[in-house]
Amino acid sequence: MKDGLSTFQILVLVGYALGMVAGQMLFKLAALRLPVEASTGTRLVALLGNGWFVAALVLYGALSVMWVWVLTFTPLARAYPFVALAFAVTPLVAGLVFAEPLSLRLLVGIAVIAAGLVLVAG
Numbered sequence: 863m864k865d866g867l868s869t870f871q872i873l874v875l876v877g878y879a880l881g882m883v884a885g886q887m888l889f890k891l892a893a894l895r896l897p898v899e900a901s902t903g904t905r906l907v908a909l910l911g912n913g914w915f916v917a918a919l920v921l922y923g924a925l926s927v928m929w930v931w932v933l934t935f936t937p938l939a940r941a942y943p944f945v946a947l948a949f950a951v952t953p954l955v956a957g958l959v960f961a962e963p964l965s966l967r968l969l970v971g972i973a974v975i976a977a978g979l980v981l982v983a984g
Contacts, residue, residue, distance in 0.1 A: 867983050871936050878932060879947035881925045886952045888918035890960060943982040950975040 867875070892915035896905050909915045932941055950972040956962040 867936065867940055871932075871941075872983050874928075874932055875936070875941055875944035876947065878925060878928055879944050879951065881921060881928070882945070882948035883951045883955055885918050885921045885925065886948070887955060887959060888914050888921065890956065892918060940982065943979060946975050947979060 892909065892912045895912055895914065896908055900908070953962070953964060953968055953972065957964040
């Protein structure tokens with residue numbers, strides 16, 4: 863196997879990472895709909911009827927199957943760093959969708975993650 867990843871592998875891995883970002887957004891939507899003042903037990907029960915939470919679980923289940931498929935044609939050592947893409951994109955999307963703060967330190971960290979992925983993918 864050549865040292866670099868193919869365009870197909872990169873696209874699939876980016877798609878996987880973006881799926882993880884979508885899952886985190888679904889979990890946040892689920893969290894925003896939980897009763898704040900309720901007991902832990904009540905909140906846990908509320909999760910079972912929370913459509914956003916159920917959608918996130920289904921998505922993560924599908925992503926798990928996708929990950930196993932990816933590993934049939936991509937070395938784990940080359941694929942796993944792409945998970946970090948989700949760490950970079952999730953805060954950006956959370957800033958846009960939920961108006962969460964984006965500090966300079968966070969943005970610099972995201973740039974470092976992106977630079978690392980360029981090295982891994984190349």
